[in-house]
Amino acid sequence: MEIQEGKQKFIESWGKMASDWGINRTMAQVHALLLIAPEPLTADEVMEGLSISRGNANMNLRALMDWGLVHKQLKSGERKEYFYAEKDMWTVVRQIIVHRKKKELEPMLKVLDEVANVEPNCPESETFCNVVKDIRMLSNKANQTLDTLIKADSGWFSNIFLRMVR
């Protein structure tokens, strides 16, 4: 396969997967483009590479920096900003977990804690409390597991996976 076709497919597929997961497709494509770029790129190169507007490129580059997946590089003597992606995949996964856990799992846990105060004193509230109890248990376990993963370094990370698949 030719490198150009490979890049094309990779960027497209990375974007597709992200949008399935509720992440802006273009943000993921910018990420993919930077991941496979041997050198940092300028905003113009990103615009050109994905055929997107300056505003779009800027917004998504900023979002990727918020997620800790992309960094800025300033070259001395140059006025333009360069962008490069974090290439250590363990770090990429870790950053994604940190970000999504904070924005998605934690608010859910908070609501579960609140609604756990409902009194189980009728069929309706009994069923409700049982379901909430089970989901809370599971979510708390997931939360702990994610905390462990976040703290783990690459080696640990691999080990955990290995342990899981036995």
Added chain:
Amino acid sequence: MEIQEGKQKFIESWGKMASDWGINRTMAQVHALLLIAPEPLTADEVMEGLSISRGNANMNLRALMDWGLVHKQLKSGERKEYFYAEKDMWTVVRQIIVHRKKKELEPMLKVLDEVANVEPNCPESETFCNVVKDIRMLSNKANQTLDTLIKADSGWFSNIFLRMVR
């Protein structure tokens, strides 16, 4: 907290979390409604409970059945169909993993296998191949881990979590 307020918050929050994860908000709300219902509900009760149209209720009930999260119950002598949610949370998680793995992870793995055929013979293709290699390794491990989880029963499931948090 009153049961009605609790239900309200739970349904809203379940829907919010789902839509963060790329799942239709209403589908998740229907799921939440059925999860906390002591008895199976009819399509009309779902429409009423969430203030949605018949078409919407029907489509999302069907989608939930596709995911294996909701089942139909026919009461003898009655013409209406009743719906109830799978309440074993391990099973719920397992079904979600099965479904999303098939629709999202597997297509990505396929593309990664394809693009792994690019020859690393220039800086551009070398960087590309390195990134693809790392992502493939990671995705394959994730895939194996998910297979293990899918096969695991509740007990195993708990054990794996416990092992992970040490």
Added chain:
DNA sequence: TTATATTTTCAATATTTTTTGAAAACAAAA
């Protein structure tokens, strides 16, 4: 200081996704 290069913002526009609701299809009862 002013001129110039670059980035950021955001209202307007375009696109995608979701929802509606009425008609069609279906299935049980009369």
Added chain:
DNA sequence: TTTTGTTTTCAAAAAATATTGAAAATATAA
């Protein structure tokens, strides 16, 4: 068979989300 209750479909409308592009802001150089 026809009638009646129920579910399904799907084109049109609405809502949510993403994108553009030009103006404003910022920063460096002259």
